Amino acid sequence: MAQPACKTVRDDLVACLLRTDCVIKSGKTPAECIRSPQELPLQCQHLITAYSDCKKGLLDMRRRFRGNHLSNPSDRKSAAVDAKLAAQEVAGDVDPAQGR
Template identity: 50%
Template sequence: MPSSCKELREALAQCLQESDCVMVHRNSAADCLREPLVQTLPLQCQQLKKGFGECKRGLVDMRKRFRGNMPVTYRTLETSEGGKGYQLRHTYPEY
């Protein structure tokens, strides 16, 4: 289903598990998503967090109720061109 945020959630969880905040400093993933520890996360995790938040907001946004969220395929972004230099967004393209 295109309106599901499941793929972004899984990607965010994986990124958090591999981050220094969890692996080295032994904080919980929930603590790493809150201030001030969120600033210590890698840029990719911060982008995933923002994209996941926008996706969840889009589920209750009445303007997107009929169209649904734009699906984000994280796995294709991860493998394309080395996986660097992209920004996760689930907005509609400009016409």
């Protein structure tokens, strides 16, 4: 049986949310924390965007015929890597001049 198209992005998002202070220190559920994304780390915010884009892609007829860009495993991995790199650049861990 094939995996649903957005399962990997969703699993990454859930794992990210479970590591946040909102869940650990405040004791809120991930669903409660996702309602105020400004308080979440940038990586989780990017994963929220990637997950919503993936879900929208399932409903968009043009993407259904052309293929959901996040339904390929390599594209999902690159989206997660891009989210991690963007979070590192904002945190100052990566020099943007070095490239990806």
